[in-house]
Amino acid sequence: MILDSYDKAILRAIQEDGKITNQDLADLVGLSPSACLRRVKVLEDSGIVSSYKGILNSNKLGLSLMAIVSISMDKHTTERFDFFEKQIAIIPEVIECLLITGQSADYMLKILVTDLEHYHQILLGKITKIPGVSGVHSSFVLNRIIENRPIPIY
Structure with missing residues (x-):
């Protein structure tokens, strides 16, 4: 179009x-x-406009800790990746999941939680229990500089 x-x-x-x-x-x-x-x-x-959504303030909802999590998989097979993607999609705290390249990790997750204890529960109780997850590296966001920016239209 x-x-x-x-x-x-x-x-x-x-x-x-x-x-x-x-x-x-x-x-x-x-x-x-x-x-x-x-x-x-x-x-x-045409699908250019795919949906309309409200943008919520996670801090006002008590979700003040954002983690950026790199996930490495033990096998690089379609079946392993498909299974991981289905399992990670049912964890509501995972607000983004990206399949990536160019790093030692296979996936990058954005996770919103209330605090470190909540993150700990999600990490150990759900994410690391998914078969195939062989490595996890967590970083915590100190400040959101650019967020929910509109897509540039050229």
Whole structure:
């Protein structure tokens, strides 16, 4: 799909405010409300806009400790990776899981917990019990400098 300047403006705007009304969006990008709505629908149907979500403040919810965790696997097989991915997906404290390359680790996890004790329970009670996990390296976030940044639209 080729994006024109209106599509790009729409994408920028809805990343900044997913609750923007169609009328306000149309006014912002310089389209009629019906034309704007049609374009948003096309962007959604094409999969460029995949969902709308609220961004929550984890600290206000008592989840003040973020861990970045590198996971190494014992075998590099599709079956082993598929099993790990299914198991890690059911741990709600894991808010991101990335398959990576270029390091000794195979996966990078972002985990949100209340405190070190909570992290300890997740690590020893769930993550290290997943068959195939052979190494874990944890780092703890001191400050979130850039977070939830919109995707650049060129």
